[in-house]
Amino acid sequence: MRKPRLLYVPFWATYVFLYTPIVVLVVMSFNAGKSPYSFDGLSLKWYGKLAGNATVAEGLVNTLIVAAGSTVLATVLGTLLAVGLARYSKSRLLDGLGVLPAVLPDLVLAIGLLVFYAMVKMTLGLHSVLLAHTVFGMAFVTAVVRTRLTHTDTSLEEASRDLGATPLTTFLRVTLPQLMPGIAAGAMLAFTLSIDEFVIAFFTAAPTTPTLPIVIYSMVRFGVTPEINALATLLLAVSFTVVIVAQRMTRLTESLS
């Protein structure tokens, strides 16, 4: 088919636009000088400074606690809800309720939770962020697991029931194993979204327990420091590795099955 030449201009412009800032960040993270505007030779100095930054380390630990906790909660609740919606309910209203947290603007959820926590007089801390992140994490797990459920064969569950298995046994030994890839994908999504989430954490965290995005926010707001470049490069490297590993693993499981 004919490809109009002119279309290549916005095509390449998109990639240049998306990658220029990232390339600049990565290059400047190895800058020996402090100025963000001139490259004064190679150095790992900013990585060293970053490693010694206690605030960043604390933020990272907080983020991992919140992400791990909310992922576990969201995965359990979301999986149950997906099965319940697919097998025990025909209500479209409940379907909508299940995905609402994923489409609700983060600011609205953040403010609602802030007001709610204040009303029930709950002190803010990591637990309040964890509970908040579970809300949207659960919506994504529910959505992914539900998609998987619509593609699974219900005759296996029926066979299990006809052979006298209790609903619990059927769920644990027939439904759950079939859903595993969907559950794993939903959990990964919930974890990734929680790690990067800023707005809800900003409203529901205590000033003494900032998550990493909150720490980054204050670093960005209060002046330019090359440590941010080093942090950006490291985060990029970690996500890159995770995606490559995940892709290898899906290819491996596909070839095994």
Add this chain to the structure above:
Amino acid sequence: MTSSTVSGATAKQRSRRSRVLGRLAFLSPGLTYLIVLMLIPLALIISYAFFRRGRFGGVVYELTGENFTRLIDPIYLDVVLDSLKLATAATLIALLVGYPTAYLIAQLPARWKTIALIAIVMPFWTNFLIRIYAWIVLLSGPGLVNTVLGKLGLGPFEFLYNQGTIVTGLVYSYLPLMVLPLYAAIEKLDPQLREASANLGARPARTFASVTLPLTLPGVITGCMFVFVPSFGNFVIPELLGGGRSIMVGNLIRDQFLKARDWPFGSALTLALLAVLIVLLLVQAWSARRA
């Protein structure tokens, strides 16, 4: 005969009991969680919007409509209109750049298609605040953009801290969300339709306007929603790239809750934001049903 009816009845009873149990076991934990941590908080926002503000912050439980009349105050209305303007601009620019990009990706050979798509999503893999920070560095007085322009004999320009910078930041942050649904819509398109149109003598522009665009319209609308919704309620990008003033509704809402401590008015603003988004969702649902 009799025995089979009896066993049939008990089987029916058993299945009804297991359905009720199943409903309880599977649906109630998640729904309870959503009711407590989403619906009640939303109900609180709605009700606070109708109450009066206490003298020292807090809420006085006295019904009033003043929070909504304040919304029409030009000071606040301008902010809402500005947010609409900036979010619309970002959405249109993302569409104009994203459509040709998605169109070309859809025509690439399978292997390159995957790589091109991953490359669209990859910027999402580093923290979004850091990506905004990168733009501060790029656009600042002695930054890369001015340096390059200076070599061409232009500038230096004052790029930072205006509405154009905010739009740049919004487009940059949400462009991938435009490209992906557009790609999905264009991918599905049957190339024979376009060939037929060309064979019947339509020029490429005509083919695009009467075949390609109408058939990919659902993707266009989804992409526009994906960019507009997070742009309209954003407070981080206008704060970091717009110079810290209350420029968009998001900033205004944030300030009502964390600085001015006027929760009722903040709630009314949040409802206004939600109302705009609900109207858009209804438009989307309506156009999806027509398609």
